[in-house]
Amino acid sequence: MLTLHQAGFTTTPSIAPLDGTLRPGELLAIVGPNGAGKSTLLSMLSGFRPCEQGELHLDGKPLDEWPITTLANRRALVAQQELPGFDWQTFELVSLGSNPCSALVVELLHDLDLTHLAKRSVLSLSGGERQRVMIARGVCQLLSRRSSTAKDGGLLLLDEPTSALDIGQQQRLMRQLRAWAERHCMAIVCVLHDLNLASTYADQVWLLHQGRRIAQGNPAQVLTPRRIEEIYQVNINHIAREDLSPPQFLLAP
Numbered sequence: 001m002l003t004l005h006q007a008g009f010t011t012t013p014s015i016a017p018l019d020g021t022l023r024p025g026e027l028l029a030i031v032g033p034n035g036a037g038k039s040t041l042l043s044m045l046s047g048f049r050p051c052e053q054g055e056l057h058l059d060g061k062p063l064d065e066w067p068i069t070t071l072a073n074r075r076a077l078v079a080q081q082e083l084p085g086f087d088w089q090t091f092e093l094v095s096l097g098s099n100p101c102s103a104l105v106v107e108l109l110h111d112l113d114l115t116h117l118a119k120r121s122v123l124s125l126s127g128g129e130r131q132r133v134m135i136a137r138g139v140c141q142l143l144s145r146r147s148s149t150a151k152d153g154g155l156l157l158l159d160e161p162t163s164a165l166d167i168g169q170q171q172r173l174m175r176q177l178r179a180w181a182e183r184h185c186m187a188i189v190c191v192l193h194d195l196n197l198a199s200t201y202a203d204q205v206w207l208l209h210q211g212r213r214i215a216q217g218n219p220a221q222v223l224t225p226r227r228i229e230e231i232y233q234v235n236i237n238h239i240a241r242e243d244l245s246p247p248q249f250l251l252a253p
């Protein structure tokens, strides 16, 4: 479980102090305009940039007190447009940093529609294929290093994981994230620009603006038409469905 107690950054780029809890099995979407501080917040949640005020705990222990190798068993970060540094084959790259577990790699490649690319050089992959490989690698890190006594699947942090994906792959990935969250009791944080994906798949949404979280709650509470129009400076058509499905948004012409 991830808990924030007035955690933030005082130096630039700053993040105003925030509280929050992310439980095993939950999917949190962080949304907000360009430059709002989403990647900065993700670097704080991952421990790469330790918080400068307040406290951030993973499983009840301050994040900066975790030995780095133990932390790698419990949280994985897939950064924006991460590039492989070497000409690995897809299968090798997904296995990197994990305890050897071919069955798991085979399963993850299948889950992300990558089986046919297992022996391909990652440098030859398209942007969307490579993005899915990097996500598979992050999940493999968590699941292959999971101790037999761990009660949950750890914390997966993804920065714009759908940015290079076509709409079919976006839907497959988001469904797969939900499946991993449920099957492995994994807590997942996703930075997303697509508000419809956040609305459809997230349990909670944090809306950031100018380094400040201005709304949090379930998608219907946070993603209100008036708030979106104001923060993003857009005109939208809002689709609220009678069956209580999450709200969806269209850009007005």
Ligand SMILES: Nc1ncnc2c1ncn2[C@@H]1O[C@H](COP(=O)(O)OP(=O)(O)OP(=O)(O)O)[C@@H](O)[C@H]1O
Pocket (backbone or CB within 6 Å): 012, 013, 014, 032, 033, 034, 035, 036, 037, 038, 039, 040, 041
């Ligand atoms: N090292 C830095 N020094 C000064 N400002 C920075 C630094 N790194 C980031 N910033 C600024 O901090 C703000 C937040 O950046 P961040 O990358 O977190 O935004 P973001 O919400 O992820 O944006 P995007 O949607 O464009 O990816 C931006 O205005 C950015 O220019």
